[in-house]
Amino acid sequence: MTGxxxxxxxxxxxxxxxxxxxxxGVVGELCITAGVLLGLFVVWQLxxxxxxxxxxxxxxxxxxxxxxxxxxxxxxxxxxxxPERHDEPPVMDEPAIGEVFAKLYVPRFGDDYLEPxxxxxxxxxxxxxxxxxxxxxxxxxxxxxxFATAGHRTTYGKPYHQIADLEEGDPLxxxxxxxxxxxxxxxxxxxxxxxxxxxxxxxxxxxGDPLPELTQRFMTxxxxxxxxxAAQRYIVHGELDYWAPVKDGTPAELLDAGIVPDDxxxxxxxxxxx
Amino acid sequence: xxxLLWRVIPGxxxxxxxxxxxxxxxxxxxxxEWVFPWVSEYVPLNDNTVxxxxx
Numbered sequence: 335m336t337g338x339x340x341x342x343x344x345x346x347x348x349x350x351x352x353x354x355x356x357x358x359g360v361v362g363e364l365c366i367t368a369g370v371l372l373g374l375f376v377v378w379q380l381x382x383x384x385x386x387x388x389x390x391x392x393x394x395x396x397x398x399x400x401x402x403x404x405x406x407x408x409x410x411x412x413x414x415x416x417p418e419r420h421d422e423p424p425v426m427d428e429p430a431i432g433e434v435f436a437k438l439y440v441p442r443f444g445d446d447y448l449e450p451x452x453x454x455x456x457x458x459x460x461x462x463x464x465x466x467x468x469x470x471x472x473x474x475x476x477x478x479x480x481f482a483t484a485g486h487r488t489t490y491g492k493p494y495h496q497i498a499d500l501e502e503g504d505p506l507x508x509x510x511x512x513x514x515x516x517x518x519x520x521x522x523x524x525x526x527x528x529x530x531x532x533x534x535x536x537x538x539x540x541x542g543d544p545l546p547e548l549t550q551r552f553m554t555x556x557x558x559x560x561x562x563x564a565a566q567r568y569i570v571h572g573e574l575d576y577w578a579p580v581k582d583g584t585p586a587e588l589l590d591a592g593i594v595p596d597d598x599x600x601x602x603x604x605x606x607x608x
Numbered sequence: 609x610x611x612l613l614w615r616v617i618p619g620x621x622x623x624x625x626x627x628x629x630x631x632x633x634x635x636x637x638x639x640x641e642w643v644f645p646w647v648s649e650y651v652p653l654n655d656n657t658v659x660x661x662x663x
Contacts, residue, residue, distance in 0.1 A: 363609045374636060378644045379653065455657045458649065469657070484657040494656070530658045557656045564655040 379489055383462070387491030391465050394434050394450045400511040404597050405584050413594055416514060416583035418576035423476035423551075424513055429453045431460075436475060438466060438483075438493070439507040441591035442500055449493040451508070455484045462490045469533055475508045475515045476577055478548035482533035487557035487568065494557035497568055498522075505587040506553060506572045509595075514585050517553040517572035524559055525567050532556065532569045550574075 351359075406414040429435045436451040454460045455467040466485040473479035485494035506517040525532055531540050533554050539545070551574035559568035578585060584595060617624045 360609050371639065374639055375644055375647065378640050379648065382640055457655065457657075458645075461656065462645075467657075486654055486656055489654050525658070527655065527658055532658055556658055558654050562653060564652040567656065567658055569658075 383490045384492065387463065387465070390463055391450055391491050391493075394452075394464060395437065395448065398434060398437075398450075405580060405595060406582070413589055414583035415586045415589060416578035416580075418516075419578055420576055423515065423574070423577035425474050425477040426510055426513075428470065428474055431456075431470065432464070434464060435468075436508050436510045439509070439588055439593060439595075440500075440504070441507075441587060441593060442504045443496050445592045449485070449491075451483060461486060465491060466493050472533055472554075473535065473551070475510055475553075476513065476551060476574065478551055479535035480533055480537060480552040480554050481508070481517075482554040482556070484556045487559070488561050494555060494568075497555060497557045497570055500570050505575070505585070506555075507585055507587055508553070509580065512580050514578045514580060516575045516577065516585050516587055518575045519570055519572050522568065522570045525569055527564070527567055529567070532567075532571075537571050 408414055426435065431454040432452060434450045434452045438449050438451055440447050450465045451468055452460050452464040452466070453468050453470065455469050460467040461484060466483050468474075469482040469484065472482040475481050485497075486492050487494045487497060500519050500522065502519055502521065504519045506519065508515040508517065523532065531538055533556070534541065535545060535548055535552075536550070537552055537554060553572040553574070555570040555572075557568045558564050559566040588595065613628070614624060617627050619627070
């Protein structure tokens with residue numbers, strides 16, 4: 335039914351929506367879309383990055399191209415406890431950026447905790463992908479100075495998720511191809527992101543200060559703080575307790591915590607390569 | 609906006625629903641694979657390194 339003098343354009347029977355209500359409608363739909371996308375971003379960041387990174391970490395660990403001399407296992411008593419050595423430890427050369435050169439066991443983080451350590455701390459290629467990163471130019475495991483590492487506390491597989499649970503004396507067990515390095519937590523601190531003195535060869539030594547003669551072998555872990563924020567950094571320092579060749583056995587710290595490395599679990603009779 | 613999308617997609621209603629679901633899945637996949645990783649470069653929610661940066 336059309337009123338006098340009003341003929342609907344294009345012969346439509348529905349009245350046309352006003353321009354204003356049309357714009358409001360589009361803006362509303364854009365807002366809803368933006369809300370859904372933001373929600374999806376949170377899902378991606380908090381869930382999917384973990385799924386993806388965990389998968390890559392497991393794959394990286396499985397593909398480690400190590401000669402893998404099987405850890406010695408006694409047929410009666412199980413995996414052999416590696417005798418502690420306190421003499422000069424062997425130190426490997428710094429590898430190329432992106433190379434996975436070590437694994438980290440932390441009994442405090444659970445008996446299934448095992449993460450790869452790669453060279454470099456670039457966010458997109460190392461920390462978001464491969465796991466824990468080693469600050470280039472800082473000491474290698476076992477060396478005098480500071481073996482400094484960074485890891486995500488949330489998202490991307492979150493290798494340092496429980497960093498704040500570490501207590502003084504907790505073992506941090508680093509394994510390279512041929513050597514175990516057992517560090518012990520000495521302290522923690524919360525700093526601002528530009529306080530690079532935490533990864534100095536002697537933690538706390540300001541950049542530019544003269545380097546004293548190095549006598550201690552530190553390890554440092556850096557993660558974000560507070561959780562889900564980048565405002566500060568949570569820092570844990572450790573110091574080398576002892577080292578042991580992999581062919582001598584497995585550190586007591588792991589076995590006592592019920593952690594049996596894969597290559598000790600399969601009691602191999604293969605000849606030791608070294 | 610979405611009304612227009614509904615009108616330009618051909619076929620009966622069930623087919624349109626199916627096509628739109630596929631389209632939504634493709635958009636989510638593209639976001640997860642490319643868009644969100646790119647955006648996260650500019651959203652420092654979880655930086656964890658110390659570096660000598662200018663404030």
